[in-house]
Amino acid sequence: MTARLEPPVSPEAAPFWDATRQRQLMLQWCRACDLPVHHPRVLCPRCGGTDLDWREAAGRGRVHAFTVLHRPGNPTMAERVPYVVALIDLEEGARMMSNVVGCEPGRVAVGMPVRVGWEDLPDGRALPVFEPAGEAAGD
Amino acid sequence: MSYDPAELRGKAAIVGVADAASPSGELETYGRALEAAMVMEALADAGLSLSDVDGVLNAGDSMGLAEYLGIRPRYTDSTSVGGSSFEVHIEHAVAAVAAGLCEVAVTVYAQTPRGDRRRPAAGGPWRRPGAMLEWEAPYGLLMPxxxxxxxxxxxxxxxxxxxxxxxxxxxxxxxxxxxxxxxxxxxxxxxxxxxxxxxxxxxxxxxxxxxxxxxxxxxxxxxxxxxxxxxxxxxxxxxxxxxxxxxxxxxxxxxxxxxxxxxxxxxxxxxxxxxxxxxxxxxxxxxxxxxxxxxxxxxxxxxxxxxxxxxxxxxxxxxxxxxxxxxxxxxxxxxxxxxxxxxxxxxxxxxxxxxxxxxxxxxxxxxxxxxxxxxxxxxxxxxxxxxx
The missing domain is CATH 3.40.47.10 (Thiolase/Chalcone synthase)
Known part of the structure; x- marks a missing residue:
């Protein structure tokens, strides 16, 4: 399988990417809102606050929306067609883009429970992807 | 009815400012984070907060800037005409405020060519790294x-x-x-x-x-x-x-x-x-x-x-x-x-x-x-x- 595009590391997100080396899904948190901030920033886009820290996420969520790509989004994904890109609502309240893997694209649905999995990147980081969980698990 | 630009006279004012520079010629912060810091400092200078801002001006990417800051502007302007962009932004902001298109407009600029030399891997000279490259592109979303x-x-x-x-x-x-x-x-x-x-x-x-x-x-x-x-x-x-x-x-x-x-x-x-x-x-x-x-x-x-x-x-x-x-x-x-x-x-x-x-x-x-x-x-x- 062709290696994926390697995501650059913004300074704000260094803790997120460092944690992926241990396959930990970390979320930036705004202490004032007591809610996650994703993607990471120097301030909370809800309240403007800068009292931010990091917490490990449970890695569970649901599919908020998804698309089955029949054409690759970039050349590194050509061998994977058709594949699923989804927006995942993590149970902590953050939404992130990812892939749903480990099941036929036709089984993915809005609201489907998923759990985090990992795909290694060449530089030692890992990319969080999601697999069916709960009642939808097991193909 | 004719329109006279003089009608704008006195209709708006600059109420907050901020800037950043260093004797070394370098700044530690750069890109969106530096823009955000300047916006926050200028708003504090004015006694205003992010939630007051409903007009966002930026030389090239008011949309990405507003997303980062959590602003949903009803007046937006990405006019990019080189060094005079920000004077033009003031002109546009004055007209917008006077016309009621927005109430509090902010324009911001950040560029760090010296510091960028120490960050060769970070990409282009402007707004690095791209949020889309970091958070969306690796998953292969076909755009648009x-x-x-x-x-x-x-x-x-x-x-x-x-x-x-x-x-x-x-x-x-x-x-x-x-x-x-x-x-x-x-x-x-x-x-x-x-x-x-x-x-x-x-x-x-x-x-x-x-x-x-x-x-x-x-x-x-x-x-x-x-x-x-x-x-x-x-x-x-x-x-x-x-x-x-x-x-x-x-x-x-x-x-x-x-x-x-x-x-x-x-x-x-x-x-x-x-x-x-x-x-x-x-x-x-x-x-x-x-x-x-x-x-x-x-x-x-x-x-x-x-x-x-x-x-x-x-x-x-x-x-x-x-x-x-x-x-x-x-x-x-x-x-x-x-x-x-x-x-x-x-x-x-x-x-x-x-x-x-x-x-x-x-x-x-x-x-x-x-x-x-x-x-x-x-x-x-x-x-x-x-x-x-």
């Missing part, structure tokens, strides 16, 4: 189709909207294109044809997507009093409204509601018209789902009802809401940034110059543009002499 497909999937999941209903938008639009001799595609199209076309980004089929064509357009604006003495009947700008609420699709607050829900009511209110008064709608049709969302957000039907609203063909010839009468981005032309064609067709219909596809009695026309990935919305209400 994939972003709109996500919105379509959510609308289907929440409201039960069907592929057939989306396809009907392409079908109605093609019926208009059949009457436009310059349209790229004029052959009849059926819902079955759309559904039989290959998936690009499921649930969107190829024929749910706009064309890729060459194209060009221009629009000239002048004062109303001068306009009446010129060659053609004026299309008066009765109302305008704008808003953007994200830059990346993964940051869109609600995939089923665009910022047209802000820009539309603002433009209609300014114009003193209601959706029911609109004789012609030119709604940016990058994809069928775009039109469906705009119909709901502009108030032509309730949220979630777009599918049922379009399925009887009311957007097409003879329908209750003539929409995209030039054949749209779906069948006429779409060079990439299609918004100019919305205005051109609206004006032609107001003048009665649309030939075979002319709609009878067009006195109020709406041109609504959508930029980015359902990100940046702008509504223009135009009217003829009778609506003025």
């Amino acid at each position: 189709m994939g972003a709109y497909a996500l919105a379509a999937s959510r609308h289907m999941g929440v409201y039960g909207t069907t592929p057939e209903q989306l396809a009907q938008i392409a079908v109605s639009t093609r019926q208009w294109a059949a009457m436009n001799p310059r349209a790229r595609y004029r052959d009849p199209l059926t819902v079955a044809d759309v559904l039989a076309s290959p998936y690009v980004a499921e649930p969107l089929h190829l024929l749910d997507c706009c064309l890729v064509t060459d194209g060009a357009g221009a629009v000239v604006v002048t004062r109303a009093d001068r306009a009446r003495d010129l060659a053609k009947p004026p299309a008066y700008v009765l109302g305008v409204g704008s808003c953007h609420d994200h830059a990346m699709i993964s940051e869109m607050p609600d995939l089923t509601t665009t910022a047209a829900a802000v820009s539309g009511p603002a433009a209609f209110s300014m114009a003193g018209v209601k959706p029911g008064d609109v004789d012609l709608l030119m709604a940016y049709d990058s994809f069928t789902i775009t039109v469906l969302l705009l119909l709901e957000d502009l108030g032509f039907c309730p949220k979630g009802e777009g599918g049922r609203f379009v399925e009887d063909g009311k957007l097409g010839p003879g329908g209750a809401l003539p929409t995209n009468t030039n054949g749209g981005g779906l069948s006429y032309t779409h060079p990439g940034m299609y918004g100019i064609f919305l205005l051109v067709e609206a004006v032609r219909q107001l003048r009665g110059e649309a030939g075979d596809r002319q709609v009878d009695g067009v006195d109020v026309a709406v041109a609504h543009g959508s930029g980015g990935v359902l990100s940046s919305m702008s509504t223009v209400v135009l009217g003829g002499e009778g609506a003025r």
Whole structure:
């Protein structure tokens, strides 16, 4: 399988990417809102606050929306067609883009429970992807 | 009534400032983080906070800046004309504030060419690294189709909207294109044809997507009093409204509601018209789902009802809401940034110059543009002499 595009590391997100080396899904948190901030920033886009820290996420969520790509989004994904890109609502309240893997694209649905999995990147980081969980698990 | 720029005198003031520099010639922070720091410092200087800001100006990317800061501006300006960009921004901001288009506008600049030498891997010289490269591109979302497909999937999941209903938008639009001799595609199209076309980004089929064509357009604006003495009947700008609420699709607050829900009511209110008064709608049709969302957000039907609203063909010839009468981005032309064609067709219909596809009695026309990935919305209400 062709290696994926390697995501650059913004300074704000260094803790997120460092944690992926241990396959930990970390979320930036705004202490004032007591809610996650994703993607990471120097301030909370809800309240403007800068009292931010990091917490490990449970890695569970649901599919908020998804698309089955029949054409690759970039050349590194050509061998994977058709594949699923989804927006995942993590149970902590953050939404992130990812892939749903480990099941036929036709089984993915809005609201489907998923759990985090990992795909290694060449530089030692890992990319969080999601697999069916709960009642939808097991193909 | 003539317009005198002197009327702007004293209508606005600069109330907060910030800057950053270092004797070393280098700053530690850079890019979006540095822009954010400057914005916060200038707001603090003014005794204001981010939540007060409803106008965002940036030399090149007001959309990404606003997304980062969590601002949903109703006045946006990415004018980028080199070193004088920020003086131009002040000019625009003064006019916007004086006109009531926004109340608190901020412009910001950050560039770090010295420090960038120490960050060779970070990419280009400006706004590095790209948030989209970091948070979306690794997952292989096909752009822009994939972003709109996500919105379509959510609308289907929440409201039960069907592929057939989306396809009907392409079908109605093609019926208009059949009457436009310059349209790229004029052959009849059926819902079955759309559904039989290959998936690009499921649930969107190829024929749910706009064309890729060459194209060009221009629009000239002048004062109303001068306009009446010129060659053609004026299309008066009765109302305008704008808003953007994200830059990346993964940051869109609600995939089923665009910022047209802000820009539309603002433009209609300014114009003193209601959706029911609109004789012609030119709604940016990058994809069928775009039109469906705009119909709901502009108030032509309730949220979630777009599918049922379009399925009887009311957007097409003879329908209750003539929409995209030039054949749209779906069948006429779409060079990439299609918004100019919305205005051109609206004006032609107001003048009665649309030939075979002319709609009878067009006195109020709406041109609504959508930029980015359902990100940046702008509504223009135009009217003829009778609506003025």
